[in-house]
Amino acid sequence: GDSVTQMEGPVTLSEEACLTINCTYTATGYPSLFWYVQYPGEGLQLLLKATKADDKGSNKGFEATYRKETTSFHLEKGSVQVSDSAVYFCALSDRPDSNYQLIWGAGTKLIIKP
Amino acid sequence: GAVVSQHPSRVICKSGTSVKIECRSLDFQATTMFWYRQFPKQSLMLMATSNEGSKATYEQGVEKDKFLINHASLTLSTLTVTSAHPEDSSFYICSARDSGRVGTEAFFGQGTRLTVV
Numbered sequence: 156g157d158s159v160t161q162m163e164g165p166v167t168l169s170e171e172a173c174l175t176i177n178c179t180y181t182a183t184g185y186p187s188l189f190w191y192v193q194y195p196g197e198g199l200q201l202l203l204k205a206t207k208a209d210d211k212g213s214n215k216g217f218e219a220t221y222r223k224e225t226t227s228f229h230l231e232k233g234s235v236q237v238s239d240s241a242v243y244f245c246a247l248s249d250r251p252d253s254n255y256q257l258i259w260g261a262g263t264k265l266i267i268k269p
Numbered sequence: 270g271a272v273v274s275q276h277p278s279r280v281i282c283k284s285g286t287s288v289k290i291e292c293r294s295l296d297f298q299a300t301t302m303f304w305y306r307q308f309p310k311q312s313l314m315l316m317a318t319s320n321e322g323s324k325a326t327y328e329q330g331v332e333k334d335k336f337l338i339n340h341a342s343l344t345l346s347t348l349t350v351t352s353a354h355p356e357d358s359s360f361y362i363c364s365a366r367d368s369g370r371v372g373t374e375a376f377f378g379q380g381t382r383l384t385v386v
Contacts, residue, residue, distance in 0.1 A: 189374055198275065198362050198380040199313075244312065248374075256303050256364075257375050261312045 157182040161245050161260035168235055169268050176230040176263050178219075178245035186249040188212075188221055188228040189257065193242045202230075202243070240267045272296060273365050275378025282353055282385055290348045290381045292363030298343040299365035303375070304336075307360040319346040343368070353385040 162177040180186065187206045191199040203212030208223035217232045228245060245260040272295040282288050292302055300321045305313040317338055318326040325338035335357075337349040346365075350357055360382055364375040 187374075191377075196380075196382070198377040199364075200377070201374045204374055246375075256315060256318065259313055 157186070157247060157249050157258050159245050159247055159258055159260035161263050164262075164264040165266050166263060167266045167268065170237055171234045174230070174232040174235045174239075174265070176243055176265070178228045178230065178260060180226050180228065180245075180247050182247055182249045184249055186247040188219070189246045189248070190217070190219055190228070190230050191244040191246060193244065193262070195241070199244065235265075235267050237267045237269050240265055273363065273376045273378045275363050275381055277381060278379055279382045280384070282383070284354055284385055285352055287349055287351045288353055288383060290350075290361055290363075292346045292348070292365070292378050294344045294365045294376070297367040298369060300343060300368040302340060302346040302363055302365040304338065304346075304348050305362045305364065307362060313362065350383065353383070355385045358383055358385045
């Protein structure tokens with residue numbers, strides 16, 4: 156079945172460092188891909204998404220490119236801030252119908268030190 | 270953008286009592302909502318799929334008599350933890366997708382931190 160694999164955390168970086176969180180997937184067809192962020196004690200928020208190959212999603216300085224050839228959707232940011240500390244989840248949807256849940260990666264905790 | 274409101278955000282209850290958590294879609298209709306449980310430092314575990322006007326679909330290992338789900342309207346689903354015990358303490362999150370649109374992301378409630386003492 157479909158699945159999402161994320162790099163294990165925690166990932167600890169210093170402020171202003173470059174960030175990459177790897178995400179690869181297996182799916183039949185052409186899924187939509189998402190990154191969600193969960194700040195401490197809160198629910199999840201959509202960070203960015205891409206719905207077809209070569210699309211680049213971007214938001215708040217983060218970006219991820221839908222790579223069909225490598226089945227990847229790595230999250231990147233050029234200069235992280237302490238406020239970016241959170242848990243990041245990669246997810247996919249292989250059905251356009253809204254009545255199906257997303258398929259989730261395990262999440263990667265990001266810790267940014269000042 | 271679409272908003273899902275979950276209430277309460279925190280609740281402390283005594284063992285043996287029941288707790289109801291509400292999940293509302295504020296500006297869209299959702300024929301299906303999802304209830305997740307999240308253990309510390311772990312990912313989301315889908316508990317059940319809530320279907321408007323019909324019975325919920327529970328994941329394997331989730332007790333349907335303990336976690337009662339009611340989806341009474343296109344904008345409201347409730348999760349009731351019955352006869353709560355300390356091991357039910359967890360972070361519960363609901364999500365919904367807009368039934369009227371294709372290919373949209375899921376929107377999440379703020380989550381409910383349940384502590385059973």
